Amino acid sequence: MRTLRVTIILAALFIGWEALVRLLGVPAHMLPPPSAVLAELLDQPQWYLMHTMSTLLTTLIGFGLALLVGVLAAIGIISSKWVENTLYTLLVSLNSIPKIALAPLFIIWLGTGLESKVAVSFLIAVFAIVIDAVLGLRSADPDALDLLRTLRGSRFQILFKVRFPNALPHIFSGMKVAVSLALVGAIAGEFVASQEGLGYVIVNAQSMFQTVRVFASIVLLGVTGTILFYLVDLAERLICPWHVSHRVEEARALSAQHG
Amino acid sequence: MSSQSGVPPGGAAVLIDAVEKTYASRRGNVTALCPIDLAIEPGEFVSVLGPSGCGKSTLLRCLAGLEHISAGSIQLGDQPIDGPPEGLGVVFQRDVLFDWRNVLDNVLLPVEVRRLPRADWEARARSLLDLLGLAAFADRHPWELSGGMRQRVSICRALLLEPTLLLMDEPFGALDAMTRDELNLELQRIWLANAKTIFFVTHSIPEAVFLGDRVVVMSPAPGRIAEIIPIALPRPRDLDVRETAEFGAIVRHIRQVFKDMGVMASARERITVGA
Ligand SMILES: Nc1ncnc2c1ncn2[C@@H]1O[C@H](COP(=O)(O)OP(=O)(O)OP(=O)(O)O)[C@@H](O)[C@H]1O
Ligand SMILES: [Mg+2]
Numbered sequence: 001m002r003t004l005r006v007t008i009i010l011a012a013l014f015i016g017w018e019a020l021v022r023l024l025g026v027p028a029h030m031l032p033p034p035s036a037v038l039a040e041l042l043d044q045p046q047w048y049l050m051h052t053m054s055t056l057l058t059t060l061i062g063f064g065l066a067l068l069v070g071v072l073a074a075i076g077i078i079s080s081k082w083v084e085n086t087l088y089t090l091l092v093s094l095n096s097i098p099k100i101a102l103a104p105l106f107i108i109w110l111g112t113g114l115e116s117k118v119a120v121s122f123l124i125a126v127f128a129i130v131i132d133a134v135l136g137l138r139s140a141d142p143d144a145l146d147l148l149r150t151l152r153g154s155r156f157q158i159l160f161k162v163r164f165p166n167a168l169p170h171i172f173s174g175m176k177v178a179v180s181l182a183l184v185g186a187i188a189g190e191f192v193a194s195q196e197g198l199g200y201v202i203v204n205a206q207s208m209f210q211t212v213r214v215f216a217s218i219v220l221l222g223v224t225g226t227i228l229f230y231l232v233d234l235a236e237r238l239i240c241p242w243h244v245s246h247r248v249e250e251a252r253a254l255s256a257q258h259g
Numbered sequence: 260m261s262s263q264s265g266v267p268p269g270g271a272a273v274l275i276d277a278v279e280k281t282y283a284s285r286r287g288n289v290t291a292l293c294p295i296d297l298a299i300e301p302g303e304f305v306s307v308l309g310p311s312g313c314g315k316s317t318l319l320r321c322l323a324g325l326e327h328i329s330a331g332s333i334q335l336g337d338q339p340i341d342g343p344p345e346g347l348g349v350v351f352q353r354d355v356l357f358d359w360r361n362v363l364d365n366v367l368l369p370v371e372v373r374r375l376p377r378a379d380w381e382a383r384a385r386s387l388l389d390l391l392g393l394a395a396f397a398d399r400h401p402w403e404l405s406g407g408m409r410q411r412v413s414i415c416r417a418l419l420l421e422p423t424l425l426l427m428d429e430p431f432g433a434l435d436a437m438t439r440d441e442l443n444l445e446l447q448r449i450w451l452a453n454a455k456t457i458f459f460v461t462h463s464i465p466e467a468v469f470l471g472d473r474v475v476v477m478s479p480a481p482g483r484i485a486e487i488i489p490i491a492l493p494r495p496r497d498l499d500v501r502e503t504a505e506f507g508a509i510v511r512h513i514r515q516v517f518k519d520m521g522v523m524a525s526a527r528e529r530i531t532v533g534a
Contacts, residue, residue, distance in 0.1 A: 242400060
């Protein structure tokens with residue numbers, strides 16, 4: 001239902017764009033019509049696939065590291081006042097720096113390979129994970145913590161039987177933001193210095209006024225970002241089906257089926 | 260963190276000696292408990308009655324080793340309480356169920372936390388669920404249950420490891436009168452079958468009298484013990500005991516205690532007067 005509506009809107013947008021470009025006779029190096037973008041993609045699909053995969057790899061590694069490091073940092077932050085005062089404060093001030101400004105530094109430190117792009121991607125994504133994971137770990141029901149204490153549970157058990165499951169829905173909403181940011185970071189890294197990836201294709205095409213290539217890459221970025229977002233969404237549904245937001249949707253879907 | 264105080268298998272003896280509890284809050288200190296003295300015999304069933312906010316839950320949390328008491332001491336057997344003791348079962352005022360576990364896994368939580376073999380306890384968990392009328396719901400999730408059903412799951416969980424000290428904070432508050440009667444009988448049976456000390460907070464005078472060896476009546480906040488009423492009715496008690504003159508006289512007496520404290524006069528209080 002929702003997919004159908006989105007398809008209709010997108011189709012209308014493309015048709016309008018195509019019509020406008022043709023009617024006004026806009027030159028292709030300013031704004032190519034969608035048909036030209038599609039033709040460009042179909043002309044060399046292998047080449048575009050290769051660059052998309054390169055960007056995807058950077059994004060996934062950056063995102064994976066952000067998830068791992070972000071959750072571990074959050075556990076440290078809620079477990080120790082000292083870590084909270086040092087690490088959390090540091091993270092907050094670090095986050096106020098536009099991370100893209102650090103990309104050239106990473107190139108100096110790590111070279112122009114995968115590492116520097118992953119570093120930018122990671123750095124942009126990690127903060128969203130930390131913030132939501134800290135919130136989720138902290139918002140455990142005090143009675144539930146007391147229950148574990150009456151059972152003489154260890155700190156470790158309190159963390160993994162109460163705090164962590166309670167935090168999962170929060171962590172997933174952080175992941176949804178982070179996965180898009182990781183993609184932004186990967187592109188930023190590719191802009192600065194790279195021989196592959198969609199970011200590289202865009203910068204390179206722009207310098208040669210191959211506007212149709214820029215648009216083809218943007219379309220691929222949009223598709224990649226959307227797929228990544230819905231993969232996280234799907235993982236959330238599978239891993240925490242108990243969460244209220246899913247229960248409501250599920251109930252609505254079921255009652256729609258019956259009524 | 261936890262004390263080493265072992266509880267004798269016949270039920271714990273609890274000695275509450277001049278216990279006071281003051282909560283520090285932003286709007287100043289709140290005195291929840293004035294000095295409380297109470298000696299609970301091993302295996303005794305103590306019912307606690309009192310108006311809302313008088314400190315019943317606070318006293319229960321002190322007994323559970325969850326609160327730092329401001330003055331006085333609590334002894335369990337011959338050990339002072341300094342953390343939740345071994346052999347403790349608690350039914351909290353709010354059922355505390357985990358949405359990510361099904362009913363059976365919620366009941367089995369204590370087994371997991373204590374690292375006992377699950378296989379040895381699953382049968383007992385199922386029979387407790389059966390006992391409380393939840394056998395058909397073992398695989399459901401908490402959000403699929405009614406309030407009363409959820410509270411019964413949390414009772415199963417508290418009973419699972421056969422506690423020697425069972426603290427119950429208004430466990431039957433969310434139940435209809437019929438189920439409540441049934442569970443009163445069941446709780447008495449469980450208690451008679453397996454010696455344990457029970458500290459039972461309730462708002463129902465008849466329930467307190469029906470179940471208790473003694474009824475502790477607390478005054479409005481700050482909480483203090485107004486009167487302790489021994490209930491000499493023979494055991495096992497059946498529901499008909501509530502129709503006897505003796506039972507009626509005790510209930511009337513407790514009602515009078517509340518009236519004298521000015522509790523009954525204000526209809527705001529949640530003390531249930533009728534059966
Ligand atoms: N964590 C807390 N911080 C500050 N004050 C508290 C806290 N917990 C309880 N109190 C106060 O202590 C007093 C006793 O509370 P308590 O929960 O023990 O009452 P209660 O007798 O169990 O009431 P009810 O029958 O409504 O459950 C109340 O005045 C309450 O406001
Ligand atoms: Mg209470």
